Amino acid sequence: MAITIKDVARESGVNVSTVSRALNGEYGVHSDTRELVLAVAERLQYRPNRVARGLVTGRSHTLALVVSDIRNPFFAEVARGAEDAAYASDYDLVLCNSDLDAEKQLRYVESLMEKRVDGILMNSVAELSKKQVEQLSNVGVPIVLLNRAAPRNAFSTICADNDAGGVLAAEYLWKLGHRKIAHLTGPRHHGNMTERANGFVRALSEARKPVKPVVLHGKNNFQGGMELAQKLLAQHEDVTAIFAASDMMAFGAIRALMEAGKRIPEDVSVIGFDNVELSTIVNPPLTTIHQPKYEIGQAAVEILLRLAGRGEHQAPEHRVFGVHLIERRSCMERKS
Amino acid sequence: MAITIKDVARESGVNVSTVSRALNGEYGVHSDTRELVLAVAERLQYRPNRVARGLVTGRSHTLALVVSDIRNPFFAEVARGAEDAAYASDYDLVLCNSDLDAEKQLRYVESLMEKRVDGILMNSVAELSKKQVEQLSNVGVPIVLLNRAAPRNAFSTICADNDAGGVLAAEYLWKLGHRKIAHLTGPRHHGNMTERANGFVRALSEARKPVKPVVLHGKNNFQGGMELAQKLLAQHEDVTAIFAASDMMAFGAIRALMEAGKRIPEDVSVIGFDNVELSTIVNPPLTTIHQPKYEIGQAAVEILLRLAGRGEHQAPEHRVFGVHLIERRSCMERKS
DNA sequence: CCTATAATCAAAAACGTTTGCAAGGTTTAT
DNA sequence: ATAAACCTTGCAAACGTTTTTGATTATAGG
Numbered sequence: 001m002a003i004t005i006k007d008v009a010r011e012s013g014v015n016v017s018t019v020s021r022a023l024n025g026e027y028g029v030h031s032d033t034r035e036l037v038l039a040v041a042e043r044l045q046y047r048p049n050r051v052a053r054g055l056v057t058g059r060s061h062t063l064a065l066v067v068s069d070i071r072n073p074f075f076a077e078v079a080r081g082a083e084d085a086a087y088a089s090d091y092d093l094v095l096c097n098s099d100l101d102a103e104k105q106l107r108y109v110e111s112l113m114e115k116r117v118d119g120i121l122m123n124s125v126a127e128l129s130k131k132q133v134e135q136l137s138n139v140g141v142p143i144v145l146l147n148r149a150a151p152r153n154a155f156s157t158i159c160a161d162n163d164a165g166g167v168l169a170a171e172y173l174w175k176l177g178h179r180k181i182a183h184l185t186g187p188r189h190h191g192n193m194t195e196r197a198n199g200f201v202r203a204l205s206e207a208r209k210p211v212k213p214v215v216l217h218g219k220n221n222f223q224g225g226m227e228l229a230q231k232l233l234a235q236h237e238d239v240t241a242i243f244a245a246s247d248m249m250a251f252g253a254i255r256a257l258m259e260a261g262k263r264i265p266e267d268v269s270v271i272g273f274d275n276v277e278l279s280t281i282v283n284p285p286l287t288t289i290h291q292p293k294y295e296i297g298q299a300a301v302e303i304l305l306r307l308a309g310r311g312e313h314q315a316p317e318h319r320v321f322g323v324h325l326i327e328r329r330s331c332m333e334r335k336s
Numbered sequence: 337m338a339i340t341i342k343d344v345a346r347e348s349g350v351n352v353s354t355v356s357r358a359l360n361g362e363y364g365v366h367s368d369t370r371e372l373v374l375a376v377a378e379r380l381q382y383r384p385n386r387v388a389r390g391l392v393t394g395r396s397h398t399l400a401l402v403v404s405d406i407r408n409p410f411f412a413e414v415a416r417g418a419e420d421a422a423y424a425s426d427y428d429l430v431l432c433n434s435d436l437d438a439e440k441q442l443r444y445v446e447s448l449m450e451k452r453v454d455g456i457l458m459n460s461v462a463e464l465s466k467k468q469v470e471q472l473s474n475v476g477v478p479i480v481l482l483n484r485a486a487p488r489n490a491f492s493t494i495c496a497d498n499d500a501g502g503v504l505a506a507e508y509l510w511k512l513g514h515r516k517i518a519h520l521t522g523p524r525h526h527g528n529m530t531e532r533a534n535g536f537v538r539a540l541s542e543a544r545k546p547v548k549p550v551v552l553h554g555k556n557n558f559q560g561g562m563e564l565a566q567k568l569l570a571q572h573e574d575v576t577a578i579f580a581a582s583d584m585m586a587f588g589a590i591r592a593l594m595e596a597g598k599r600i601p602e603d604v605s606v607i608g609f610d611n612v613e614l615s616t617i618v619n620p621p622l623t624t625i626h627q628p629k630y631e632i633g634q635a636a637v638e639i640l641l642r643l644a645g646r647g648e649h650q651a652p653e654h655r656v657f658g659v660h661l662i663e664r665r666s667c668m669e670r671k672s
Numbered sequence: 673c674c675t676a677t678a679a680t681c682a683a684a685a686a687c688g689t690t691t692g693c694a695a696g697g698t699t700t701a702t
Numbered sequence: 703a704t705a706a707a708c709c710t711t712g713c714a715a716a717c718g719t720t721t722t723t724g725a726t727t728a729t730a731g732g
Contacts, residue, residue, distance in 0.1 A: 002476070004718055015682045020720060030680060050450045051390045052718035055687045060387060062430070062451075070419070071412045071613070080407050083433050092451065094398070095431040097419050114386045115398075115428065140338070222613060251617045258619075277407070277558060281587045283619030340688055351712045356690060366710060388688035391717045 003044050012040040023048070054116065059308075063301055064112045066096035066105060066122040072221065072248060073276040074293055075123075078146070081297025082121060089305055091118070098122075100187065106132060113139050119304035123147055142307035142314070144300050147191035156307065156316040158300045160291035162192050165323040166199025168289055169243045169271050172325055174207050177334040178241035178269065181213040184228040184253055185245035186220035193220065193245045196273060200243055213243075220245065225252020233260050240268055240334050247272040247279050247288055254282065254330070269331035285328035292321050339380055348376040359384065390452065395644075399637055400448045402432035402441060402458040403482075408557065408584060409612040410629055411459075414482070417633025418457060425641055427454070434458075436523065442468060449475050455640035457633075459483055478643035478650070480636050483527035492643065492652040494636050496627035498528050501659040502535025504625055505579045505607050508661055510543050513670035514577035514605065517549040520564040520589055521581035522556035529556065529581045532609060536579055549579075556581065561588020569596050576604055576670050583608040583615050583624055590618065590666070605667035621664035628657050
């Protein structure tokens with residue numbers, strides 16, 4: 001049996017309440033007794049039971065991160081930033097993979113509530129019904145979303161400036177002389193990606209000579225990028241530039257293009273979004289829009305902890321990080 | 337205030353113990369009362385407090401995964417497998433990044449113990465002192481290691497057949513005609529990588545015409561691969577083939593080689609280990625040793641749950657997964 | 673020297689569950 | 703018909719902490 005606070009109380013001849021105070025460094029315990037208690041606790045290798053503590057304090061010192069898939073390098077980076085920040089404040093982080101499945105996502109939240117986590121960080125990418133949003137709002141624990149949400153609801157949000165990123169990509173491609181342009185993006189209703197698409201097509205439509213890109217929706221991963229690029233080649237052989245809504249999709253697109261005998265960037269330029277580490281090693285190195293993934297994860301739990309510290313209802317915080325273009329070698333000028 | 341079991345007891349006119357039994361589907365409660373209780377619980381939106389339950393049952397329904405860095409695609413894949421398996425059994429998974437730091441690793445374990453996790457899955461890659469191993473053995477919660485450990489200690493282990501993988505790489509390179517061979521590997525004392533190295537050099541030394549590869553140690557990531565390849569080029573210009581102990585290191589090596597003006601595979605062949613998803617998209621596609629990452633994570637928590645189910649001291653389980661060579665285009669024949 | 677105040681600690685309640693035990697009531701078997 | 707077995711339920715004790723309250727002692731001010 002594990003040794004409890006009672007054991008160290010008995011062993012040091014004081015009451016458990018005194019042990020508790022001594023160990024937690026609270027005011028009102030004589031330095032002599034404190035030292036004694038500390039010594040005994042050390043000798044007995046006492047480890048406080050955090051679930052017992054959690055029961056009385058109502059706080060579990062645990063945060064949760066629910067992402068669609070941790071294998072997505074973007075989320076891995078966010079997760080690392082989040083975990084580091086949590087660790088720094090002595091919080092644990094539980095990991096959940098929702099696969100964009102609204103039901104699974106809600107099941108996770110429910111389970112997390114039962115466990116009394118102190119905050120949830122999630123990319124609520126799935127379309128939630130009004131009822132679900134309501135349910136989520138009332139869980140009583142702070143939630144920060146990794147994407148901008150409908151302004152009415154009460155979640156805090158943190159994300160990159162997706163719209164600006166889309167604009168950056170559009171301007172870049174346009175200046176390079178491209179006029180037959182495609183945008184490969186994720187599922188409809190994916191908040192972040194929708195914003196990227198919006199910025200992109202808007203910027204192109206406002207160019208000196210407006211361009212209307214073809215926009216294809218698919219899965220946000222390597223596979224999805226491949227499939228969309230294949231579909232694109234079948235329908236629009238003549239595109240000279242592709243903006244992929246994520247680096248993973250860009251990788252898939254590049255693969256499909258190469259298999260179809262296209263050279264990059266000579267035949268078609270490709271630009272991605274995220275700037276994941278691997279984008280430097282693919283060949284050619286991927287031109288992309290950088291967003292601060294680690295910092296987003298980090299900032300998210302900082303917000304979470306701040307909200308968790310305050311009681312009950314707090315004003316939601318919002319934060320958007322700037323993005324910038326990383327020019328590598330997957331795009332080139334198009335003289336038409 | 338959240339609503340508790342007492343509320344539903346009062347509301348349905350029965351004792352809390354009956355509510356508990358009804359909700360947990362235990363034997364010995366009349367179907368009428370059960371239905372009533374269930375209805376009331378539903379109406380009141382009752383959510384049991386898992387912390388309180390954990391206190392009495394002594395089980396937290398939580399597992400932990402401590403890896404060196406979740407950004408390493410290998411670990412991301414393992415994590416996903418582990419989380420899926422945990423989710424299937426209604427367990428939560430907390431994520432920890434140890435950075436190969438022995439002290440940080442132990443701090444994590446200590447914190448996890450305080451939280452009464454039901455099992456820990458870790459790649460104990462750091463060199464642990466005898467005292468630390470002992471400490472770990474006595475924590476009282478099942479631990480499964482992602483690498484083979486010293487046989488004396490009581491941890492369960494699960495990993496790929498690293499030695500065989502090393503042999504595979506050696507035989508492949510040798511048959512292709514390479515005789516000037518290098519092996520870029522991770523830090524010394526990295527269990528899995530040491531085994532890969534062992535298999536590799538042994539197989540080469542037992543070849544018809546024995547070869548002694550140069551072995552360089554460094555960091556197990558993209559950066560480390562780059563640095564080692566640069567060092568290698570400076571010291572041994574004449575190598576014609578490189579076996580990298582992980583795909584990430586292989587990517588780094590390829591990058592360094594390309595920057596040094598080498599063509600792959602014409603000038604130098606490169607073979608990796610892991611077969612991460614990205615290895616198909618790098619150019620040239622990477623020839624590598626496949627190990628079943630997702631399955632390893634999955635199997636690890638299955639073992640963990642089995643061990644957690646049984647009481648106290650159980651015989652450790654060991655499992656090793658087979659590996660195989662994936663031939664792509666980063667290696668070619670060498671006629672010397 | 674006496675009282676008011678502060679410092680130190682013990683006692684006990686609380687947190688929300690599960691669970692062993694016993695008390696009823698109801699069926700079954702003899 | 704009665705004892706034995708069984709089913710259903712309530713009661714209360716855990717689980718290991720924190721925290722409030724109150725008592726005892728030491729300190730200080732006059």
